[in-house]
Amino acid sequence: MDLDVLVIGGVGIDTIVHVPTLPLPDRETIHVAPVESYVGHTGHGVVLGCHRLGLQPALADVIGDDAEGRRICSAYDELGLPLAIALHPSGTRRSVNLVSPDGSRLALYDGRHPTGMWVDPVLWRDWTGRARHVHVSIMDFARRALPDVLAAGCTVSTDLHDWDGENEYHRDFAQSADVVFVSTSALRDKAVDWIFASGRAQVVVAMAGADGSYLHVRGEDPIHLPAVDLPGRPVVDTNGAGDAYVAAFLTTWLDGRSYYEAATAGTIAGAWACGSPGTHTDLITAEQLMLLNR
Template identity: 70%
Template sequence: MVSVDVFVIGGVGIDTIVRVPELPLPVRETIRVEPIESYVGHTGHGVVMGCHRLGMDAGIADLIGEDAEGDRIRWTYEKLGIPFTAVLTPGGTRRSVNLVSPDGRRLSLYDARQPQYDGLKVHPDLWRPDVARTRHVHVSIMDFARQALPDLATADCSVSTDLHDWDGVDDFHRDFATAADVVFVSAGVLPDDAIGWIFAHGRAQAVVAMAGADGSYLHVAAEKPVHIPPIELPDRSVVDSNGAGDAYVAAFLATWLDGRSWREAAQAGSIAGAWACGSPGTHTDLITAEQLMTLILKELSTD
C-alpha cells in the first residue's frame, strides 16, 4: 500500500556557511567574515525538505553519528514532522564547510567522515519498509546507499539520483547512474558522451544536466535535448546558491509525479532552484506549492 510520495535514501549532514568577501580567497593569514552559521543540510536533506515544502509526503533514511550533530538532525525532522529512520555509526555525522561569495557562488569543503563510512554494511531494514510503500525513491550517492540498489531494481516505484559533479569516468557513480529512471547531474565537468552512456547502460527515461547560471539541459530518451533557460526572479536577488540543485530536483520530481511533462518538470525545477538562491544558508526558505504555481503562471503569461 503506497503511503509515501518520495522516500530519500542518504545525504543528510550539517553545513557550516562562511560568507567570504570573494572567491577565490585572497592569500592572507586572517580574513574577517560575517557571522558563521550552521544548518541541517546536504543533498538528501534538500530533496526531502523541498518535497515536504511542496506538499508531498516525504521521508528519509540515513546514517548519522552518535554526536550533537546527529541529535540536531533527529530533532529537526521530529519538529518538521518528516519521518526519519537512522542508523547510528561511530564515524560521526557528515559535515561540510561552504564558502559563499557576495554574488552567491560557493566552494564546498565536504567532510565525508571517511574512511569510516566506506564499505560499511547496513541492514536493509533501513530502507526496505519505506521502499515497499513509496511511489518514488531518490537515492543519494552515499556508498552505503549502493546496497539498496538491488532492492530498488525489483520494487514497484520509480527511482532518481543526483550524480552531482560526475566526470563521466569515476566508477563510484556508475551504479547509481544505471539504476535510476531520472538522473540529475552537473554539466560542469561532464564529457559529451556521458549522457549517451547513461541511456545505453541503464534504465534512465530522462537525464537532466544542470548548468547553474546557464540553466539546464533536459535529455529524454530518443528525443532531442532541450535547453531550459535560467529563471530570474526580480524580487528575489541571488545571495546564496547552496541547495539550489536540490530544490530543482524536488520541484522536478513533484511536478513529474503529478503527471506533468518532462519539460514542465524541468521548468518547475528551474523556478525552485532560482527561489532557493534568494535566501542565505542551506535550505532555509524553499519554495512552496502555492509560490511555485504562482510563478509558473507568471512565466506562462509572459511567453
C-alpha cells in the same frame, strides 16, 4: 502506499561562511560575517523541498551519535517528517561551504563514513514498498539499497552531482535510475549517451547553474532551459539550489505532468532557493511555484 518519496542517504550539517571573494586572498586572517550552521546536504534538501511542495517524503540515512546527529533528529521531529536512522561511530557528515558575494560557493565536504561501510538493509527495506518513488543519494552505503529499490517496482532517481562521466563510483547509481540528475561542471562529452545506453534512464537533467539546465529525454533532441531571474529575489547563495530543482522536478513529474513541465518547475524552484542565505532556509512552496509558473 503512504509515502510519495523516500530519500535514501544525504543528510548532514552545513556550516556557511560568507567570504569576500573566491578564491580566497592569500592572507593569514580574513574577517567574515557571522558563521551559521544548518541541517542540510543533498538528501535533506530533496526531502524538505518535496515537503514544502506538498508531498509526503521520508529519509533513511546513517548519522552519528553526536551533537550533529541529535540536531538532525530534533529537526525532523519538529518538521513531523519520518526519519529512519542507523548510527555509525564515524559520526555525522559535515560540510563547510564558503560563499562569495555573488552567491557562488566552494564546499569543503567531510563525508566521514568509511568506504564499504555495512548498513543493515532494514534501514530502507521497511519503506521501499510503501513509496511511490525513491531518490537514492550517492552515499556509498546507499548503492547496496539499489537492488531492493528496483525489486520494489517503484520509480527511481539519483543526483550524480559533479560526475565527470567516467568515475566508476557513480555508475551503479546512473544505471539504476529512471531519472538522472547531474551537474555539467565536470561532465564530459558522451556521458549522457552512456547513461541512456547502459541504464534504464528515461530522462537525464544536466544542471548548469547560471546557464540553466539541459533536458535530455530518451530518443529526443535535448532542450535547453535558461535560468530565470525572479523579481525582487536576487541571487545571494547557491547552496541547495540543485536540491530544490530536483524536488520540484520530482513533485511535478509525479503529478503526471511532462518532463518539460517538471524541468520548468525545477528551474523556478532552483532560482528561488538562490534568493535566501544559508542552506534550505527558504524553499519554494506549492503556492509560490504555482504563481510563478504561469
